[in-house]
Amino acid sequence: MAHSTDPTIILGGGFTGLFTALHLSKHNYSQPTLLIDQQERFSFNPLLYEFLSGEMQDNQVWPYYKEILKNHDVKFLQDTVTRIDLDRRQVKLASGLRYTYKYLVLALGSTLNYFGVEGAKEHSFAFRNGKHAVTLAEHLRNCFCRVTQTPDPEKRRALTTVVIVGGGSSGVELAATLADILPYWYSVLGGDPQEIRVVILERDTKILGSRENNQNSLQDTAQKALAERNVPVELLLGAKVYSVDPKRIEFQYQGQFESISTATVIWTAGVTTLPIIKELPIPDDKRDRQGRLHVTSTLQLPDFPKVFAGGDCAAMAENPLPPTAQVAYQQGYAIARNLKALSEGKEPSPANVKLRGTLMKLGLDESAAYLQDRYYFKGRVGHFIRQTSYLELLPTPMYYNLKSTAEWLVEAIFQQYSTENNLTGVGAMSRH
């Protein structure tokens, strides 16, 4: 049975959940608040490439929740949610604990989609949080150590070949980063950087297919950047993967069955709805085609107004938004604002999510920024805009001074370039 002292529970401490919690605390939310995540650290995914490459440190990109929430009035619990009972307002955790909530925020994100490819889940690496980045880096260094003691050329090739499945943003950014840093890592151990191979297998006939449909310049820039890395990234477009095992990946390409011997397959090919979200007793007509939960403009479930949902596990029926961090953190703010309104007896208001554009890392010190569907920056200017935009968002206390500078810079950039007259004279910039 629900009591008036039951907490507001936030399930998932990613971009939606953590930013909901931080915003509630900042605005002195009067209700007890509990944030639950299966991990003990928040993963700032857009900067995971910098973490992998060593450009940024773990306390910046992968900070502990207890550090982030140190001065906030939010309790954090590391546990895995195993069941959500919307009728009884209860959540059940892997530890056996059960909680009854007053309000609930569903912010559990998504999970990788392996499309039923044989061996893909078991034998490929994921790259979706800080832990995955550490695992991948350790594996690659280990491969390079082994290759120095491996005379067999075929085995050497497998140890120095990385295959990335998926040519969407994550696959492209990861490939560009690896193609720049792996030659360094290998040469430190005395290896010849030219032995390194980084390959993208993409089923579509172009990279950045679905998300960046109309952004041909971005596709061209990315494709050029991939070709210009320390080792050029090989792009196999129209490649359909059949199976992955610890030694090779098999696929169909240009009508032929092919395989690449490799010790490292990284799966970035797609995401799907989490089983725990699929299992909720919510009918198909209140979900999108991928099973994500439809929410109202105020981010509440239509039949359960005490339950909010945002980020990758939710979808607005009238206004579908891309599953990105920039959407998720803004929805987190909106959910917090509406929880506060409800606690004060006021009406919740619609979430107003602004899509600023696309930011992509295309190697060390190189990025592309495509802003407000109009302005396009690449190279070092793009890199500066990307870094600045993300610094503004980092939730770590040590960044507060830097962040106010970053906020100022972002505003300055957006204001400056919203005036067409100011567009001339910046070297690496072009306009659509």
Ligand SMILES: Cc1cc2nc3c(=O)[nH]c(=O)nc-3n(C[C@H](O)[C@H](O)[C@H](O)COP(=O)(O)OP(=O)(O)OC[C@H]3O[C@@H](n4cnc5c(N)ncnc54)[C@H](O)[C@@H]3O)c2cc1C
């Ligand atoms: C490598 C990478 C790079 C990306 N780059 C960008 C980018 O440049 N720009 C951009 O806008 N977006 C980017 N994204 C997408 C972005 O990270 C997601 O859209 C965003 O994180 C979604 O936020 P969310 O709150 O819905 O879910 P998440 O941030 O994924 O958070 C979900 C949280 O729920 C927790 N959780 C899940 N299941 C359970 C459970 N059963 N019990 C307890 N806890 C659970 C997870 O541990 C996680 O902390 C990137 C994603 C990846 C993987």
